[in-house]
Amino acid sequence: MASTEVPLGAQQDADSAVVATQAPRWRAYLPVVATAVALAAIPLIIGDSRYYTDLATLALVFAAYAVGFNIIFGNTNQLFLCLGAFAGVGAYGTGALGNELGVPMPLGVLISVCVVAGFGAAFSWVSVRRRLDVIFVGIVTLTFSLVFINLLLGQRDVTGGETGMVLLYDPGPVGERGLVSYYIFLTVLIVFLTVYRWVQRSHIGWAFRALRDDEVAAELSGIDVARYKMIAGAMGSAMVALVGALYGHYEGFFSPTTFELGQVDVPVLVMLAFGGIGSLLGPVVGATVFTIVDAVLRPLAQLRTAVYGVILLVLFLGFRHGVVPSINDLARWVARRRSPGS
Amino acid sequence: MAVVLDGVAYGLQLALLAVGLTMIYGLGGVLNLAHGQFAVVTAIAAALLMDSGLPTLPAVIVGVLTGAVLALILDASIMRPVYRLQGENRVLLSLLITLGVAFVIDGLLIYNYPFTALNLNVAGPAINLLGVPMRRGSLAASLLALVALGVLIVFLRYTRRGKAVRSIIEDEEGAQLCGINPSRIRTAVFALSGGLAGVAAVAEGMTSSLSATDGLNLTILALIVTVVGGLGSVAGALLAGLLLGIVYSLATFYIGAYVTFIILLVTAMATILVRPSGLMGRGA
Numbered sequence: 191m192a193s194t195e196v197p198l199g200a201q202q203d204a205d206s207a208v209v210a211t212q213a214p215r216w217r218a219y220l221p222v223v224a225t226a227v228a229l230a231a232i233p234l235i236i237g238d239s240r241y242y243t244d245l246a247t248l249a250l251v252f253a254a255y256a257v258g259f260n261i262i263f264g265n266t267n268q269l270f271l272c273l274g275a276f277a278g279v280g281a282y283g284t285g286a287l288g289n290e291l292g293v294p295m296p297l298g299v300l301i302s303v304c305v306v307a308g309f310g311a312a313f314s315w316v317s318v319r320r321r322l323d324v325i326f327v328g329i330v331t332l333t334f335s336l337v338f339i340n341l342l343l344g345q346r347d348v349t350g351g352e353t354g355m356v357l358l359y360d361p362g363p364v365g366e367r368g369l370v371s372y373y374i375f376l377t378v379l380i381v382f383l384t385v386y387r388w389v390q391r392s393h394i395g396w397a398f399r400a401l402r403d404d405e406v407a408a409e410l411s412g413i414d415v416a417r418y419k420m421i422a423g424a425m426g427s428a429m430v431a432l433v434g435a436l437y438g439h440y441e442g443f444f445s446p447t448t449f450e451l452g453q454v455d456v457p458v459l460v461m462l463a464f465g466g467i468g469s470l471l472g473p474v475v476g477a478t479v480f481t482i483v484d485a486v487l488r489p490l491a492q493l494r495t496a497v498y499g500v501i502l503l504v505l506f507l508g509f510r511h512g513v514v515p516s517i518n519d520l521a522r523w524v525a526r527r528r529s530p531g532s
Numbered sequence: 533m534a535v536v537l538d539g540v541a542y543g544l545q546l547a548l549l550a551v552g553l554t555m556i557y558g559l560g561g562v563l564n565l566a567h568g569q570f571a572v573v574t575a576i577a578a579a580l581l582m583d584s585g586l587p588t589l590p591a592v593i594v595g596v597l598t599g600a601v602l603a604l605i606l607d608a609s610i611m612r613p614v615y616r617l618q619g620e621n622r623v624l625l626s627l628l629i630t631l632g633v634a635f636v637i638d639g640l641l642i643y644n645y646p647f648t649a650l651n652l653n654v655a656g657p658a659i660n661l662l663g664v665p666m667r668r669g670s671l672a673a674s675l676l677a678l679v680a681l682g683v684l685i686v687f688l689r690y691t692r693r694g695k696a697v698r699s700i701i702e703d704e705e706g707a708q709l710c711g712i713n714p715s716r717i718r719t720a721v722f723a724l725s726g727g728l729a730g731v732a733a734v735a736e737g738m739t740s741s742l743s744a745t746d747g748l749n750l751t752i753l754a755l756i757v758t759v760v761g762g763l764g765s766v767a768g769a770l771l772a773g774l775l776l777g778i779v780y781s782l783a784t785f786y787i788g789a790y791v792t793f794i795i796l797l798v799t800a801m802a803t804i805l806v807r808p809s810g811l812m813g814r815g816a
Contacts, residue, residue, distance in 0.1 A: 340793055344790040344794075393701055438783055456631070493639055495636075496640045501632075503610060507610060507629045
């Protein structure tokens with residue numbers, strides 16, 4: 191097999207220059223700060239419209255999902271198709287602990303997130319140990335999410351089946367829906383982005399880049415591939431579960447459709463592909479654009495699915511590198527044209 | 533006994549559904565997530581034709597051809613960039629692209645024909661088989677599946693073209709050196725698999741009904757069977773289809789429908805973990 195090809199999930203990091211060189215620390219985090227400021231100003235622009243605030247919150251939720259998935263798929267090439275299930279375990283786990291055992295919500299969230307991190311690490315471990323191809327990791331995780339949804343529908347006593355789980359306790363500030371929850375999800379997203387950038391700059395990030403480009407070479411140069419894949423699997427899964435738990439409580443009740451494959455995994459994949467797999471701000475750009483497009487297309491009802499199909503096709507046939515890296519390339523090209531003598 | 537026979541009947545349908553998927557994977561290294569949608573396109577086309585007054589047989593034949601032609605068009609257009617990639621990247625891109633195709637088909641069909649369903653009633657009293665009364669519909673479906681699978685096996689075993697297909701599955705480069713054009717055969721097999729999905733849809737229409745929303749479920753079922761049988765192995769798909777069909781009908785009978793699906797899923801997962809190459813696969 192030709193080794194000159196660049197793997198799908200492994201485009202050149204558009205901002206790898208910032209990451210790789212020992213640039214001043216504050217410069218590496220500049221995009222995160224800028225994003226935080228820009229997103230914090232959004233409520234000022236859209237005013238106190240309930241509809242737009244909800245929409246903006248939804249964009250944040252999906253951006254946060256996508257950051258988690260970006261660590262798993264974008265950085266270590268593991269195709270986890272169970273994001274919805276992980277988010278669901280986060281939400282339903284917390285809910286079941288609270289409803290049945292009276293466990294306080296923060297503790298419930300912590301337990302559920304840890305359980306999901308364990309699942310993520312276990313999937314990574316198994317896939318490395320059994321030397322599964324990307325495709326098999328995809329199928330195993332896909333079956334996991336189908337099993338999860340079927341269990342939700344089957345175990346009515348605990349989960350409420352199709353009608354959903356009603357919370358018997360107070361979901362706290364997240365459940366208020368409005369500005370408070372917007373800023374809670376914004377905080378979560380900014381923390382995720384900061385963690386993401388920190389990871390990129392640490393030894394873990396170096397290992398990620400090495401094993402993403404060539405696993406065998408990475409293993410041979412002394413990188414414990416299993417360990418780093420497990421770190422990525424656990425970290426990304428924990429993020430997804432945390433967001434899932436918070437989003438469930440924000441909605442006020444959990445329903446299986448909220449955590450379906452088509453409701454979480456597919457949109458997140460499209461967003462990440464659109465924004466740029468493996469880039470820092472790709473998830474934010476992708477989630478923002480996708481949420482707006484989704485709101486605009488809502489009157490189309492079922493035809494929306496077809497439009498997403500077309501978007502998916504155009505993305506993967508046309509811009510396989512995503513929008514953010516393309517813009518970065520353009521910016522660098524402009525900069526090169528301007529600077530004399532180069 | 534009745535349960536087992538039911539299982540065999542269902543298993544034949546499962547095998548029919550999975551065979552096309554597994555052949556494309558073996559041949560082109562492409563995982564087609566729009567496989568179930570081909571079946572649905574066939575079903576909707578046939579149902580619409582029957583609604584407009586065409587007799588059942590020609591309607592069904594045109595339906596199956598529609599599935600095959602659709603597959604042909606896809607292969608000749610948007611699958612081209614996929615074939616330019618190699619190995620793991622090819623599988624990954626094919627998966628994402630066919631997922632997009634599945635969405636387009638699903639969206640269009642569910643939007644335009646939400647209430648159309650293929651329902652081929654095979655009337656008449658139950659027939660006794662080995663002392664067990666069997667519904668005519670499920671017998672007819674089994675017969676159809678048997679014939680289709682039989683023709684496929686004869687084609688693969690005894691015709692020049694079939695041998696060419698098998699040689700590419702074994703070793704694409706070697707086949708090319710022997711003067712076989714993999715790209716042409718691949719296109720033909722893609723169309724064949726679309727047609728097989730269509731035949732599976734017809735069989736499904738004989739036992740129950742098939743509507744626009746069933747695409748994803750069919751794809752998942754085909755995927756489970758394919759994985760258990762070994763991706764790329766035709767014999768494996770047959771064996772796994774029969775086995776899972778029997779398991780399915782036993783579990784539905786003794787335990788209940790929702791646990792059954794979980795059992796199938798867990799079987800697929802366990803197969804990947806224990807023996808990634810599947811029942812009949814050649815080494816991992």
